[in-house]
Amino acid sequence: MxxxxxxxxxxxxxxxxxxxSGSGSRRAALIHALRDAVRSGRLAPGTRxxxxxxxxxxxxxxxxxxxxxYAELVAEGWLTARQGSGTRVAERAAxxxxxxxxxxxxxxxxAPPPHHLIQGQPDAGSFPRTAWLAAARRALTAAxxxxxxxxxxxGRIELRRALADYLARARGVRTDxxxxxxxxxxxxxLRLLFGTAGSGGGVLRGPLAVEAYGLGFHRSxxxxxRVRTVPLPLDEHGARVEELAAMTGPxxxxxxxxxxxxxxxxxxxxxxxxAVVDWARTHSGLVLEDDYDGEFRYDREPVGAVQGLDxxxxxxxxxxxxSLSPAVRLGWLVLPEHLVDAVVTAKGEREAWASAPxxxxxxxxxxxxxxxxxxxxxxxxxxxxxxxxVAALAEHAPHITVTGIAAGLHAVLRLPPGTEASAxxxxxxxxxxxxxxxxxxxxxxxxxxxxxxxxxxxxxxxxAYAAALDAxxxxxxxx
Amino acid sequence: MxxxxxxxxxxxxxxxxxxxSGSGSRRAALIHALRDAVRSGRLAPGTRxxxxxxxxxxxxxxxxxxxxxYAELVAEGWLTARQGSGTRVAERAAxxxxxxxxxxxxxxxxAPPPHHLIQGQPDAGSFPRTAWLAAARRALTAAxxxxxxxxxxxGRIELRRALADYLARARGVRTDxxxxxxxxxxxxxLRLLFGTAGSGGGVLRGPLAVEAYGLGFHRSxxxxxRVRTVPLPLDEHGARVEELAAMTGPxxxxxxxxxxxxxxxxxxxxxxxxAVVDWARTHSGLVLEDDYDGEFRYDREPVGAVQGLDxxxxxxxxxxxxSLSPAVRLGWLVLPEHLVDAVVTAKGEREAWASAPxxxxxxxxxxxxxxxxxxxxxxxxxxxxxxxxVAALAEHAPHITVTGIAAGLHAVLRLPPGTEASAxxxxxxxxxxxxxxxxxxxxxxxxxxxxxxxxxxxxxxxxAYAAALDAxxxxxxxx
Numbered sequence: 001m002x003x004x005x006x007x008x009x010x011x012x013x014x015x016x017x018x019x020x021s022g023s024g025s026r027r028a029a030l031i032h033a034l035r036d037a038v039r040s041g042r043l044a045p046g047t048r049x050x051x052x053x054x055x056x057x058x059x060x061x062x063x064x065x066x067x068x069x070y071a072e073l074v075a076e077g078w079l080t081a082r083q084g085s086g087t088r089v090a091e092r093a094a095x096x097x098x099x100x101x102x103x104x105x106x107x108x109x110x111a112p113p114p115h116h117l118i119q120g121q122p123d124a125g126s127f128p129r130t131a132w133l134a135a136a137r138r139a140l141t142a143a144x145x146x147x148x149x150x151x152x153x154x155g156r157i158e159l160r161r162a163l164a165d166y167l168a169r170a171r172g173v174r175t176d177x178x179x180x181x182x183x184x185x186x187x188x189x190l191r192l193l194f195g196t197a198g199s200g201g202g203v204l205r206g207p208l209a210v211e212a213y214g215l216g217f218h219r220s221x222x223x224x225x226r227v228r229t230v231p232l233p234l235d236e237h238g239a240r241v242e243e244l245a246a247m248t249g250p251x252x253x254x255x256x257x258x259x260x261x262x263x264x265x266x267x268x269x270x271x272x273x274x275a276v277v278d279w280a281r282t283h284s285g286l287v288l289e290d291d292y293d294g295e296f297r298y299d300r301e302p303v304g305a306v307q308g309l310d311x312x313x314x315x316x317x318x319x320x321x322x323s324l325s326p327a328v329r330l331g332w333l334v335l336p337e338h339l340v341d342a343v344v345t346a347k348g349e350r351e352a353w354a355s356a357p358x359x360x361x362x363x364x365x366x367x368x369x370x371x372x373x374x375x376x377x378x379x380x381x382x383x384x385x386x387x388x389x390v391a392a393l394a395e396h397a398p399h400i401t402v403t404g405i406a407a408g409l410h411a412v413l414r415l416p417p418g419t420e421a422s423a424x425x426x427x428x429x430x431x432x433x434x435x436x437x438x439x440x441x442x443x444x445x446x447x448x449x450x451x452x453x454x455x456x457x458x459x460x461x462x463x464a465y466a467a468a469l470d471a472x473x474x475x476x477x478x479x
Numbered sequence: 480m481x482x483x484x485x486x487x488x489x490x491x492x493x494x495x496x497x498x499x500s501g502s503g504s505r506r507a508a509l510i511h512a513l514r515d516a517v518r519s520g521r522l523a524p525g526t527r528x529x530x531x532x533x534x535x536x537x538x539x540x541x542x543x544x545x546x547x548x549y550a551e552l553v554a555e556g557w558l559t560a561r562q563g564s565g566t567r568v569a570e571r572a573a574x575x576x577x578x579x580x581x582x583x584x585x586x587x588x589x590a591p592p593p594h595h596l597i598q599g600q601p602d603a604g605s606f607p608r609t610a611w612l613a614a615a616r617r618a619l620t621a622a623x624x625x626x627x628x629x630x631x632x633x634g635r636i637e638l639r640r641a642l643a644d645y646l647a648r649a650r651g652v653r654t655d656x657x658x659x660x661x662x663x664x665x666x667x668x669l670r671l672l673f674g675t676a677g678s679g680g681g682v683l684r685g686p687l688a689v690e691a692y693g694l695g696f697h698r699s700x701x702x703x704x705r706v707r708t709v710p711l712p713l714d715e716h717g718a719r720v721e722e723l724a725a726m727t728g729p730x731x732x733x734x735x736x737x738x739x740x741x742x743x744x745x746x747x748x749x750x751x752x753x754a755v756v757d758w759a760r761t762h763s764g765l766v767l768e769d770d771y772d773g774e775f776r777y778d779r780e781p782v783g784a785v786q787g788l789d790x791x792x793x794x795x796x797x798x799x800x801x802s803l804s805p806a807v808r809l810g811w812l813v814l815p816e817h818l819v820d821a822v823v824t825a826k827g828e829r830e831a832w833a834s835a836p837x838x839x840x841x842x843x844x845x846x847x848x849x850x851x852x853x854x855x856x857x858x859x860x861x862x863x864x865x866x867x868x869v870a871a872l873a874e875h876a877p878h879i880t881v882t883g884i885a886a887g888l889h890a891v892l893r894l895p896p897g898t899e900a901s902a903x904x905x906x907x908x909x910x911x912x913x914x915x916x917x918x919x920x921x922x923x924x925x926x927x928x929x930x931x932x933x934x935x936x937x938x939x940x941x942x943a944y945a946a947a948l949d950a951x952x953x954x955x956x957x958x
Contacts (some may be wrong), residue, residue, distance in 0.1 A: 080750075
């Protein structure tokens with residue numbers, strides 16, 4: 001070997017760019033530097049490293065520091081140490097392909113349009129941070145230690161108690177905490193009920209009747225779980241539930257949005273509410289009630305949940321995605337007694353999904369009345385936004401009307417026949433993100449809804465709403 | 480009709496037990512009381528209700544209050560209103576079977592034994608509530624509004640940035656925030672990688688080699704997803720990864736716990752760390768590194784992750800379940816570049832699982848140094864507990880030794896041959912919850928580990944640990 005150890009140590013020492021003045025131990029810095037040198041190929045496989053004392057002297061560190069660093073890197077597989085052969089760079093530690101910084105632009109994935117009127121999102125700027133943090137402080141301070149252990153798959157009892165009371169009071173739901181199962185949101189609920197057993201699910205089987213217009217995202221979860229969905233036609237009274245009995249399959253379950261049909265916007269007629277429960281009783285059927293925005297009704301008090309008519313025949317599903325934020329991943333199933341065990345089993349032996357801090361915080365938010373206060377505040381805000389939308393149309397596009405009830409976070413604008421596709425394109429051209437009714441249509445639906453635009457008026461930040469409305473009005477088809 | 484309206488109103492009024500002095504509006508109280516009366520059968524289907532003014536007079540409320548209440552209940556399907564026939568109790572609103580309070584005792588499901596030494600759980604009483612709340616306050620106050628909108632399925636960028644730094648520093652992981660995907664924990668990561676496409680998964684295919692001893696819960700997730708697992712024998716150097724190349728299937732992926740084999744407790748030998756990466760490179764294979772307790776090493780600094788040897792061949796998975804709490808449902812996958820898009824797609828278009836408040840809070844906890852501080856504190860505490868365990872055995876059962884490295888949240892007690900099953904029974908009899916090594920054995924494993932007990936010394940509250948050790952020593956087989 002031509003090079004003396006001291007020269008080698010000097011060369012390697014110089015190569016290591018050790019920041020001995022930096023924070024962290026010298027040992028850690030040396031390990032880091034050696035790893036980098038091997039990784040980058042500056043220290044080639046097979047290279048023999050200088051003895052401890054040489055490198056220690058060159059770097060001005062203790063001998064033990066070098067010895068420790070070598071031992072660490074041997075343990076990690078970067079170096080090998082053999083009796084009589086000293087410490088070498090491992091043959092296998094050849095530099096792998098350099099870590100590539102991906103080309104994809106991180107912002108592009110969900111880049112919002114300038115005027116964001118896509119339905120389904122509450123105003124993110126209205127999240128009640130102060131109330132949430134105060135509730136978190138009270139809840140986490142008061143929680144028993146076991147709140148930080150493995151969780152009951154049904155969810156925290158504090159939250160299930162608060163929900164049982166709240167849902168009875170606000171939504172006419174009849175239940176008790178033992179029949180509530182907390183989940184991560186509606187999609188999780190759907191997976192628990194219909195997903196394959198392998199995926200934590202499989203409580204119910206298809207086919208499942210769904211409203212002819214609905215959320216494609218839900219259909220795709222069901223498709224992926226190989227659950228056939230059968231579209232139920234809609235008319236001015238909502239889903240034509242009287243057609244359930246004749247459906248082949250036979251159909252034993254139906255997914256409905258009774259308070260505010262999504263997306264067309266009407267309530268299910270009282271007679272049909274009763275009729276669908278009747279159907280379930282006489283056909284061993286089950287109603288899945290997706291109460292996605294039931295708290296938001298502007299012309300009157302919200303209509304109570306269908307679940308109240310027969311808790312043994314209706315699975316009621318709700319979440320905080322519209323009332324509070326989709327960033328808080330909490331939803332709930334209110335189950336008939338005979339389904340509780342199966343859903344809990346599908347969920348698993350422990351709580352593997354819903355955050356205990358969030359569950360405790362939401363329970364406290366509800367118990368303290370702050371949740372109601374937030375919902376009332378948002379009800380006023382969204383009602384005002386809907387009124388502004390109606391007023392803007394009356395002024396700038398009187399030939400276009402808002403259909404459906406004054407409720408929820410979206411409205412449907414009825415368009416002149418044949419203009420929907422071009423109106424969606426015109427909206428995009430004007431920087432308005434929204435969708436036409438056609439994009440919510442079940443592929444097997446027999447009838448087609450009149451042309452319409454689905455306007456999510458809750459989505460934009462408060463300061464941007466007026467501009468979004470202006471842009472929308474400019475994009476609408478002429479009379 | 481024999482009865483006058485006034486009498487009927489009086490009867491119904493008396494029956495309603497209206498608490499008009501209670502909180503809430505009279506309207507809400509009346510609706511509630513009428514619903515109850517119909518539900519219980521006190522108002523039978525078909526019963527005609529008194530006109531507004533009669534009931535209003537009898538109850539001492541405004542006529543509009545009664546009118547509103549009737550309208551509400553008609554909308555909900557409890558009552559029907561027909562021109563000329565007045566308001567009646569709906570025929571279909573027959574009382575359903577009474578809601579039964581389930582017999583199951585809520586506490587029985589996860590009732591812990593008196594001395595809880597089942598592995599896998601950090602001390603729930605040590606959750607850093609104050610630091611967590613302080614981090615939550617700073618994080619949620621500073622977060623942009625979009626933190627409360629629909630989330631990026633990769634997870635919050637704040638958390639991915641904090642993790643990229645932390646994992647490089649603490650675990651020798653080489654990555655960048657673009658290659659990290661946040662999830663709900665290890666089980667979620669396994670489902671994303673191997674679950675059926677229908678369940679949000681299906682990135683990789685089986686068969687998957689697994690260590691011959693491991694967590695049955697993980698195997699059952701894989702079984703349910705119809706992924707065949709092939710046991711890899713263990714010896715004193717850890718998993719015999721040199722057998723991977725000859726495995727039929729062929730096997731293209733292997734799940735390992737290199738830092739601290741679970742449950743037997745040894746580290747993967749440095750040569751095998753390098754060899755498994757070699758295998759992955761030459762066989763287009765993939766190493767899944769389950770770094771479940773890598774931060775907890777008591778005899779030396781933790782050995783870095785295998786991932787650092789080749790980030791393109793190793794999927795590194797970690798979570799806060801051991802370091803912080805299983806009640807905070809946060810984990811992470813550090814992915815090779817070529818798997819990022821597939822895993823994100825499997826997760827869905829939006830964040831449907833991990834709580835944004837928790838993600839922001841954990842990011843702040845890490846950035847502020849409080850996470851490191853907590854880990855250091857717990858490292859000292861668990862080290863002390865392990866030392867106590869070793870000392871108790873030396874004193875009371877010197878024929879039984881603790882095997883494996885001084886690391887993690889559990890230890891394995893080597894038992895005299897043939898005594899494991901009876902020792903587990905004896906432990907149960909003494910009120911000690913723990914499991915034998917046999918319960919972690921892959922059903923197809925060819926070799927059997929020596930008899931041993933898996934002791935989770937982190938699980939009991941601090942004050943209960945000494946008593947748990949006493950009980951354990953009493954339950955051990957005699958020399």
